[in-house]
Amino acid sequence: MNGSPLLLFLPGIDGVGVGLIRHHERLGKIFDIWCLHIPVMDRTPFEDLIEYVERTVKSEKLKSPEKPIYLVGESIGACLALAVAARNPEIDLILILANPATSFPNSQLQSLSAFLDAVPEPLHVTIPYFFSLLGGNSMRMTSSYVGGDLSLEEAIRTFSESLNDALPFLSFLVEVLPKESLLWKLRMLRLASSFVNSRLHAVKAETLILASGRDELLPSREEAERLSGTLPNCRIRHFKDNGHTIFLEGGIDLVTIIKGAGYYRRSRQINYVSDYLLPTPNELQKVIEEYRLINFASSPVMLSTLEDGKIVKGLEGIPNKGPTILVGYHMLLGLELGPLATTFLNERGILLRGIAHPFMFNRTSEKLMPDSASFDRYRIMGAVPVSATNLYRLLSQKCFVLLYPGGAREALHRKGEQYKLFWPKQSEFVRMASSFGATIIPFGVIGEDDICELLLxxxxxxxxxxxxxxxxxxxxAAVRVRADFNGEVGNQDLYAPGLLPKIPGRFYFLFGKPIETRGRKQELRDKAKAQELYMDVKCEVERCLAYLQEKREKDPYRNIFPRTLFQLINGFNVEVPTFDL
Incomplete structure (x- = not known):
């Protein structure tokens, strides 16, 4: 890809970069990839490795001063990346660190080092056991193996009994890392950990830590939390079911992780439009799977309006091309987002680019969530932080934009406020839409009151x-989107509401008649004209809400039980009917 940033892969204890095997093809489409190769018998000290990587970083930075440089390191490679970042805080580096070996002092590896010092050749038993740990073996090494009650012969016998889960690449690693090399690597791990831990305060780079929950070598989950509290610009992604060699394990896609965390950019500042990478079929399928339950529970009804004003089932009334702005009502907690986005993808192949609250992109916000990756799916699907600049960029790219003028105040409304709009008094998008000749589609959606009850x-x-x-x-932690507004629109305190689930009803969407702004740029420069159109859009959204609330009373399949019975009889791929139009 033109303008791709440089990615330097810094390998783990193997030294040859086997972690790239499953990822280099996809990474190569968006990065210029280089991999550090450390020969098996190489004895270069850790500080000399730092200088080697550092020279490369500085040389490449001179060639492309506006581009970031990515350092992707696993285990000891993560230590190397941190060391380079600590010594070069002025260089724009982005660190992706998998199970950093900065936790070496608290790991089982120190015991292993002492054990290997005591065991003579051949090491065909002990070395395979060590690498079975790399592969995620459920057995744990404890200090009792060395210096405890077990004799050396008993320890070796115990080790040999736990080799059943060795990975296919085990024999290769044993071959490339004889005893002397392994001992050297372990000593270097100790030095690397000490070196980096004393310099963490100097690391200013953007950092993403990938922490395995079943790392048998290092306490990676705890270490990720420690580093996050120390590094000023650090985020974490937890992988509770993965082992130490996370890059070699199935279900892990490094490109998707980088995209979801919002860590891909080609210049000094991220551009949420030009730096955006379209979701792959696998990424789309995963998002669809995540919303499968709510789609089944809510069985969304989609209605749209043709140019002549006729309401029809489906999305026939939606234009084929952008720029288009869908302007609508935000249900409680944005419950409509999943069904809305997936239906547009499945039925029309349209990717909706949502204008989202900055809270979803904030590092501090992630720490408040049960899962730090809670918002990753929205970034993968193209959400951007709300701003006039981002709206401008999206329209200039002829995107389909999803816009909620009511924002957080609407999505986090109080009791008795469902289906009430909380829009600013003045127009915020009409004149920009007219600048690009964008089509505006007002829409309403109801059904939150059939899914849950707002208790608190x-x-x-x-x-x-x-x-x-x-x-x-x-x-x-929250950025105030409309801090300068008075009244309720400006008072958008964020909170986690207390909800009581209900026997699911149904979601209903109605997309109103498309409003064309093409050819009206001069007319809508007039504030009064723009305000008039803005109020027309708002009234159309309210009309859609009122229409749906009235019509759903006549839907015999509003409740999940008759819907499920219908599908059992007719098949789950058959669309469930609704009220007559």
Whole structure:
């Protein structure tokens, strides 16, 4: 790809970069990839390796000063990346670190080092056991193997009994790392860990840590949390079911991880439009799978409006080409987003680029979520932080843009406020839409009240003892989108509502008559004209909401039980009917 940034892969203890095997093809489409190769019998000290990588980084930075340089390191390679970053805080580096060996002092590897020192050749038993740990063997090495009650012969016998799960590449690693090389690597791990831990305060680079939950060699999960608390620009992605050699394990796609975390850029600042990489079929399928349950539970009904005003089933009334802005009502917690995005993809092949709250892109916000990757799917699907600049860029690329003027205030409304719009008084998008001749499609969606009941809203939660502590953490981390607005639109406190699930009803979408702005640029420069069109859009959204609330009362399949019975009789691929239009 033209303008691709450089990616330097810094291998783990194998030294040859086997971790790239499963990823180099996809990485090569978006990066210029180089891999550090450390020969098996090489005895270059850790500090000399730092200088070697450092010279490469500086040389390439001179050639492309505006591009970031990615350092992807696993285990000891992660230490190497951190060391280079610590010594070069002025260089724009992005670090992707898999199970960093900075935790060596707290790992089982120190015991292994002592054991190998004591065991003579041949090492056909002990070395395979060590590498079976690399592969995720469930057996753990404990200090009792060395210096405990077991004799050396008993320890070797115990090791040999736990080799059943050795990986296919085990024999290769045994061959390329004889005892002397392995001992050298372990000593270098100890030195590397000590070197880097004393310099973490100097690391300013963007850092993404990939932490395995079943790392048999290093306490990677705990180490990721420690590093996140130390490094000022660090995020974590946890992989609870993976072992130490995460890059070699199935289900791990490094490109998808980088994209989801929002770490791909080609210049000094990320451009959420030009740096965006379209989702692959596998990524799309995974997103569709994630929303399969809510799609089944809500069985969304999609209605659209033709140019003559006729309402039809399906998305026939949606234009074939952008730029198009879908402007609508934001249900509680954005429950409509999954069914909306997946239906547009499945039925029309249209990718909706959502204008999203900056909270979803904030490092501090991630720490408040149960899973730090909670928002990754939205980034993969093309969400961008709300701003006039991002809207401008999306329209210039003729995208289909999903816009909610009510924002967080609408998606986190209070009791009794469902289907009420909280839009600013003044137009925020009409004149920009007319600049690009974009089509505006107002839409309404209902059904949240058939899915769940709002038990605790923000007004309830602030009365709960000590909630103010959590409230402060959440809203200090949140960027105020409309901080200069007065009234409710400007008062968008974020909170996690208390919900009571219901026997699922159904979601209903109605896309109103498309409003063309093509050829109206001069007319809509007039603030009064733009405001008039803005109010027309708002009224159309309210009309869609009222129409759906009335018509759903006549839907015999509004409840999940008759829908499920219909599908059992007719097949789950048959569309469930709804009310007559």
């Amino acid at each position: 809203d923000y007004d309830d939660l602030v009365k709960v003892p000590f909630y103010d502590i959590l409230d402060k953490r959440i809203n200090e």
